[in-house]
Amino acid sequence: MTASHLSGHLPADHALSPAWQFKRFPAIGRMLADYPARDLWDTDFARLPAPLARQRLRAREFAERYLVPAAAELDLAPHAAAGTCHPLARSILAEAGRQGWLSYFLPRPLGSMAWRTLPYAPIWQSTLIVEEFSRACGGLMLLLSAHHLGVMPLVLGGDLGTILRFVAPVYRACERGDPHLVAFAITEPGAGSDAEDGHGASLYHPGVIATPTKGGYLLNGRKCYISGGDLAKTATVFAALQGEGMDSWTCFYVDCTAPGFRVARTELKMGMRASGAADLEFTDMFVPTDRIIGGLRNGWALNRATLNASRIPVASMAVGFARAATETAVEFARRYLLGGKALIHYQDVQLHLATMVAETRAMRSLVWQEARHAWRPRQLDASLCKFHATDRAQHVCEMAMDLLADHGVQHEQRVEKIFRDVRLTRIFEGTNQINRLSMMEDWQGQLLAPDRPVGV
Numbered sequence: 001m002t003a004s005h006l007s008g009h010l011p012a013d014h015a016l017s018p019a020w021q022f023k024r025f026p027a028i029g030r031m032l033a034d035y036p037a038r039d040l041w042d043t044d045f046a047r048l049p050a051p052l053a054r055q056r057l058r059a060r061e062f063a064e065r066y067l068v069p070a071a072a073e074l075d076l077a078p079h080a081a082a083g084t085c086h087p088l089a090r091s092i093l094a095e096a097g098r099q100g101w102l103s104y105f106l107p108r109p110l111g112s113m114a115w116r117t118l119p120y121a122p123i124w125q126s127t128l129i130v131e132e133f134s135r136a137c138g139g140l141m142l143l144l145s146a147h148h149l150g151v152m153p154l155v156l157g158g159d160l161g162t163i164l165r166f167v168a169p170v171y172r173a174c175e176r177g178d179p180h181l182v183a184f185a186i187t188e189p190g191a192g193s194d195a196e197d198g199h200g201a202s203l204y205h206p207g208v209i210a211t212p213t214k215g216g217y218l219l220n221g222r223k224c225y226i227s228g229g230d231l232a233k234t235a236t237v238f239a240a241l242q243g244e245g246m247d248s249w250t251c252f253y254v255d256c257t258a259p260g261f262r263v264a265r266t267e268l269k270m271g272m273r274a275s276g277a278a279d280l281e282f283t284d285m286f287v288p289t290d291r292i293i294g295g296l297r298n299g300w301a302l303n304r305a306t307l308n309a310s311r312i313p314v315a316s317m318a319v320g321f322a323r324a325a326t327e328t329a330v331e332f333a334r335r336y337l338l339g340g341k342a343l344i345h346y347q348d349v350q351l352h353l354a355t356m357v358a359e360t361r362a363m364r365s366l367v368w369q370e371a372r373h374a375w376r377p378r379q380l381d382a383s384l385c386k387f388h389a390t391d392r393a394q395h396v397c398e399m400a401m402d403l404l405a406d407h408g409v410q411h412e413q414r415v416e417k418i419f420r421d422v423r424l425t426r427i428f429e430g431t432n433q434i435n436r437l438s439m440m441e442d443w444q445g446q447l448l449a450p451d452r453p454v455g456v
């Protein structure tokens with residue numbers, strides 16, 4: 001594109017252009033008013049504290065160097081048999097481990113979190129990283145992110161002993177370039193929402209059962225849709241005690257190489273195809289008592305706390321997708337000619353792009369606002385953030401599809417992949433309907449109290 005200005009706007013050197021006018025402002029006016037030359041996308045990042053800005057940049061460099069070039073190949077690769085890993089994905093996992101992207105939830109020397117980022121909530125750090133990864137490739141982002149979900153119950157439910165015994169060796173293996181992935185397993189063939197919603201859980205008959213035996217428990221049953229479960233070396237698995245209901249849910253830290261464990265199958269799913277969604281089968285699988293995390297019958301609380309911690313990063317996945325879709329649409333509008341001029345010169349196209357950018361930045365503002373303070377994330381805020389950001393991101397991706405029209409359905413234009421990937425964020429970590437109900441669950445005390453004002 002060589003034009004000096006967009007159709008319907010003045011060139012920067014026109015006497016009525018704000019850029020030109022602002023240069024003539026007196027000194028005080030120039031201090032109090034700005035006419036920005038800064039890139040639109042950099043505005044938010046320029047406001048980050050320096051250590052986080054550096055971390056985001058590192059994540060972006062990793063994503064552009066390793067994830068972007070592999071995205072299309074892994075998305076189009078034939079559905080792999082359970083337990084096999086595409087060599088490209090394997091090498092990316094190893095490099096991600098070496099660079100600390102699989103161990104950043106704990107500070108050095110236990111994990112890879114730099115000391116200078118310690119003052120900032122780990123969830124905020126995670127949202128910045130996840131946005132960059134999902135902008136590059138949804139599937140690889142999920143492959144890397146699901147591992148943190150698997151580790152989360154060990155951090156939240158354990159004590160220093162648990163962290164030293166279980167988390168530190170996982171992190172050290174990852175940093176050596178020998179990735180030890182951990183999966184998080186709550187969903188069962190009969191319980192998706194029922195594993196995330198108290199009312200549903202109260203009516204559900206658990207499908208994965210732990211029966212006491214000498215020195216531990218025998219697990220039986222099946223979990224499904226477990227991200228990274230096909231490659232995981234260990235998993236945090238939630239099971240009910242024999243003869244009891246969901247209120248007996250207990251978190252077991254299982255070794256996926258132990259007898260009685262089997263990856264039964266993986267799903268051929270519409271998006272995020274670089275990450276496997278596995279069915280895990282347990283047949284009299286022995287788990288020693290000292291691998292119970294957070295105490296017997298404390299699994300429900302641990303599950304809910306884990307989801308509260310992970311729903312804000314899921315919202316930032318949505319920001320990454322919306323951003324990737326918007327960037328692709330902008331590029332398309334700059335180069336695609338319609339009636340002899342680039343699409344971007346049509347003012348209704350400009351309105352379309354302005355809306356996409358505003359939606360994306362509004363989502364990011366919401367996510368950062370919650371993430372910044374998420375030292376002890378609450379369900380109310382995390383769920384709101386998750387359902388709103390992922391719904392809006394889907395809308396932004398639709399807008400990109402509208403703009404690209406028939407070009408949008410071509411795989412090489414990237415938008416159709418983003419469109420398939422973003423849809424899954426509205427399902428996992430609780431469907432968006434369930435997240436709305438989770439928000440209401442926490443709000444109900446205030447809503448029903450007769451003498452308390454209800455403010456939002």
Ligand SMILES: Cc1cc2nc3c(=O)[nH]c(=O)nc-3n(C[C@H](O)[C@H](O)[C@H](O)COP(=O)(O)OP(=O)(O)OC[C@H]3O[C@@H](n4cnc5c(N)ncnc54)[C@H](O)[C@@H]3O)c2cc1C
Pocket residue numbers: 146184185186187191192193194196197200224225226227228269272277424427428429430431432433434437
């Ligand atoms: C790509 C992907 C990755 C995943 N990764 C993992 C993972 O790593 N670990 C894991 O454990 N799980 C994982 N899941 C499972 C995921 O968390 C569940 O799919 C999700 O919770 C929804 O459950 P469900 O699909 O069984 O839907 P269901 O619970 O069967 O719900 C069906 C429909 O009913 C609605 N509904 C349910 N209850 C209510 C209600 N009370 N009121 C109103 N509407 C209701 C739901 O919103 C939905 O529309 C993953 C799923 C996907 C798609």
